Amino acid sequence: MNASTQDVITKARVAPSYYLGESPLKDHPFDNVNTCPMYIIPNFGTLDWDKPSPEAVAKHMGRLKDAQGALNEEIMMYVHVPFCTSYCHYCNFARDRFPWRDHSVLDSYTDYLIREIDYYMDEVPYVHTRRFTSLYIGGGSPSTLGAANVDRLLSHLAKKVPDWDSIEKTFTGEPKTLKETGLLDVLVQHGMNRITFGIESLNPTHRKYIGRTDKVEDIESVFDGLAQAGFKGDTCADFMFNHPGQTFEEMAADLEQVVREFQPTELDTYNTIYVPYRPLHKLVIKGKVPQPANIRGLLQMREHLYDTLLANGYHNTIAETYSKRPERSQYQTAHCARQDIIGIGVGARGNMKDMVSINPATTDDWMKAIDESRYSTRTLQTIKRDGVLKRIMVMWPRYMTLDKSLFESFSDVESFPAMSRILESHLDKQVCDETVSEYRMNKLGVLWHPNMQWDYMHPDLNIWGKVIGRHFGEGKRHWDDAERFQRTRTVRFIDRFTDKYPKLMK
Ligand SMILES: C[S@@+](CC[C@H](N)C(=O)[O-])C[C@H]1O[C@@H](n2cnc3c(N)ncnc32)[C@H](O)[C@@H]1O
Numbered sequence: 260m261n262a263s264t265q266d267v268i269t270k271a272r273v274a275p276s277y278y279l280g281e282s283p284l285k286d287h288p289f290d291n292v293n294t295c296p297m298y299i300i301p302n303f304g305t306l307d308w309d310k311p312s313p314e315a316v317a318k319h320m321g322r323l324k325d326a327q328g329a330l331n332e333e334i335m336m337y338v339h340v341p342f343c344t345s346y347c348h349y350c351n352f353a354r355d356r357f358p359w360r361d362h363s364v365l366d367s368y369t370d371y372l373i374r375e376i377d378y379y380m381d382e383v384p385y386v387h388t389r390r391f392t393s394l395y396i397g398g399g400s401p402s403t404l405g406a407a408n409v410d411r412l413l414s415h416l417a418k419k420v421p422d423w424d425s426i427e428k429t430f431t432g433e434p435k436t437l438k439e440t441g442l443l444d445v446l447v448q449h450g451m452n453r454i455t456f457g458i459e460s461l462n463p464t465h466r467k468y469i470g471r472t473d474k475v476e477d478i479e480s481v482f483d484g485l486a487q488a489g490f491k492g493d494t495c496a497d498f499m500f501n502h503p504g505q506t507f508e509e510m511a512a513d514l515e516q517v518v519r520e521f522q523p524t525e526l527d528t529y530n531t532i533y534v535p536y537r538p539l540h541k542l543v544i545k546g547k548v549p550q551p552a553n554i555r556g557l558l559q560m561r562e563h564l565y566d567t568l569l570a571n572g573y574h575n576t577i578a579e580t581y582s583k584r585p586e587r588s589q590y591q592t593a594h595c596a597r598q599d600i601i602g603i604g605v606g607a608r609g610n611m612k613d614m615v616s617i618n619p620a621t622t623d624d625w626m627k628a629i630d631e632s633r634y635s636t637r638t639l640q641t642i643k644r645d646g647v648l649k650r651i652m653v654m655w656p657r658y659m660t661l662d663k664s665l666f667e668s669f670s671d672v673e674s675f676p677a678m679s680r681i682l683e684s685h686l687d688k689q690v691c692d693e694t695v696s697e698y699r700m701n702k703l704g705v706l707w708h709p710n711m712q713w714d715y716m717h718p719d720l721n722i723w724g725k726v727i728g729r730h731f732g733e734g735k736r737h738w739d740d741a742e743r744f745q746r747t748r749t750v751r752f753i754d755r756f757t758d759k760y761p762k763l764m765k
Pocket residue numbers: 343349350351352397398399400431432433434455456457458459497498499529530531532533534765
């Protein structure tokens with residue numbers, strides 16, 4: 260721990276106050292609050308993911324034989340490891356239970372990752388014409404693979420990925436398995452320069468409510484272990500707020516403690532999303548854990564986070580991310596700017612040219628697909644330039660800036676007039692500003708960015724997207740309700756069709 264007096268949080272405000280202070284804003288830019296930030300987008304509820312035929316997928320793969328049709332120069336690789344040693348009550352990421360009885364599953368999973376990596380790196384010429392910007396090993400919790408498998412995976416990647424020594428390389432873990440010294444040494448030896456993991460909260464009651472089974476001491480061990488292993492890169496911690504029963508004061512104290520005690524390079528901040536088909540939502544409805552703060556309380560928390568982190572030397576690099584570095588990470592740039600992404604592993608998402616894909620959602624299906632065709636995707640399909648524009652627009656409020664020349668280069672596509680109208684309405688609501696060369700999010704926009712993302716996405720939603728959108732949106736008349744969640748018709752509907760809603764992805 261490295262607290263010092265000058266590091267202690269100050270209360271200085273850096274921009275006008277909207278929801279805090281003597282006279283909080285009465286007029287709100289939107290009538291509904293969307294509580295779900297779209298880091299789970301752009302695949303969610305908009306695209307018909309019914310599988311194209313294997314022949315069509317093979318044909319789309321064939322388009323990657325040449326460099327024609329590239330939308331940009333750069334590419335990154337995302338590798339997904341779904342295992343976690345326990346499941347947190349809120350989480351809906353693509354996960355798989357840790358194989359306690361048969362650890363060889365972890366060895367096989369690593370073998371299959373290497374096979375899928377080799378397919379793209381050896382057999383897909385398009386990949387070789389790109390400039391590699393970054394590698395992100397995410398999950399789930401890749402730390403569960405253990406030191407030996409991670410060593411094997413990283414040694415292999417080092418041979419295959421161009422510019423290995425200079426690119427950004429991120430590794431994800433849950434604190435209780437990440438803290439192992441053998442693993443931390445392997446990560447440092449292979450030059451991983453960003454380590455990301457969930458702190459979420461340091462408050463024991465809130466940790467219990469949300470189902471975090473690792474201990475605060477595990478988090479301390481990660482920071483101490485990284486320092487001992489000589490790690491010089493970035494520590495990126497997830498921080499959640501608006502937990503069941505959490506008051507504004509508790510949230511502020513939690514944030515203050517995280518910043519004071521750990522000084523992470525980056526904080527990714529998420530208001531708890533009460534996904535209706537996950538246990539946390541059920542626990543709230545059954546009264547087993549308290550209701551979270553109402554919508555006004557949520558807005559105040561969002562604003563406090565923004566003010567406090569900016570006053571403490573963090574930069575707001577993308578909507579939910581605050582970093583000591585002024586620039587965005589390569590990973591975030593790729594995800595928000597719709598760069599090319601090679602998706603490896605269960606549930607991983609890929610983007611190449613104007614095509615998108617998601618890998619199979621279960622370990623068995625993913626392995627079977629690789630045995631059959633060496634790549635696992637069964638969904639690779641083109642979304643055309645119209646689809647590309649829609650995705651750029653959904654992501655821009657998160658990415659913070661939209662280049663005017665990029666936007667206007669899509670003026671010929673079908674959705675351009677509708678997207679222009681939505682952008683115009685956001686300028687009217689003053690959630691973003693216009694400069695000579697770009698549109699730029701302002702503080703009010705950051706606090707409301709899920710709403711902005713939802714606006715761009717709404718015209719394109721399928722029935723499942725519309726239903727879940729209703730659940731995540733809360734109308735003005737409910738903003739002061741003490742009881743935020745009840746078993747409504749929408750919730751019952753979602754409960755009945757749980758299998759229709761895809762896994763979230765970071
Ligand atoms: C892949 S995990 C982070 C790494 C590691 N598995 C861990 O939990 O320590 C993804 C992160 O997304 C955030 N997240 C996932 N589901 C969420 C939800 N329903 N509401 C808010 N944040 C969520 C949490 O901050 C979580 O730590």
